[in-house]
Amino acid sequence: xxxxxxxxxxxxxxxxxxxxxxxxxxxxxxxxxxxxxxxxxxxxxxxxxxxxxxxxxxxxxxxxxxxxxxxxxxxxxxxxxxxxxxxxxxxxxxxxxxxxxxxxxxxx
Numbered sequence: 001x002x003x004x005x006x007x008x009x010x011x012x013x014x015x016x017x018x019x020x021x022x023x024x025x026x027x028x029x030x031x032x033x034x035x036x037x038x039x040x041x042x043x044x045x046x047x048x049x050x051x052x053x054x055x056x057x058x059x060x061x062x063x064x065x066x067x068x069x070x071x072x073x074x075x076x077x078x079x080x081x082x083x084x085x086x087x088x089x090x091x092x093x094x095x096x097x098x099x100x101x102x103x104x105x106x107x108x
Contacts, residue, residue, distance in 0.1 A: 019098035020059065026095060027058040033091050034061060037068060037084060045071035062092060062099055 021027075034053045038046045049071060052064055065085055072081035089101040 041071035
């Protein structure tokens with residue numbers, strides 16, 4: 001798999017080997033959840049992110065979490081943005097248990 005910049009050239013490939021999802025893993029629930037979150041971000045972010053999300057496979061959707069979080073923070077603040085991305089991480093882990101996403105943490 002080759003990683004490439006998707007949104008403003010600000011995505012970076014993970015360090016070390018990345019466990020890949022099983023063949024035939026359905027990324028549509030993750031894609032739909034991310035597209036719903038796009039309704040909550042400023043329009044300047046929604047266009048580029050929407051195009052990237054629409055065509056990404058599950059590993060790329062994982063990488064798109066960071067720019068999505070940045071866009072959510074603009075609208076909702078850091079704590080609420082993290083909460084929304086953590087819910088997305090749980091959905092990703094349902095489809096891909098070894099996904100390189102954040103560990104669940106307790107947010108106050």
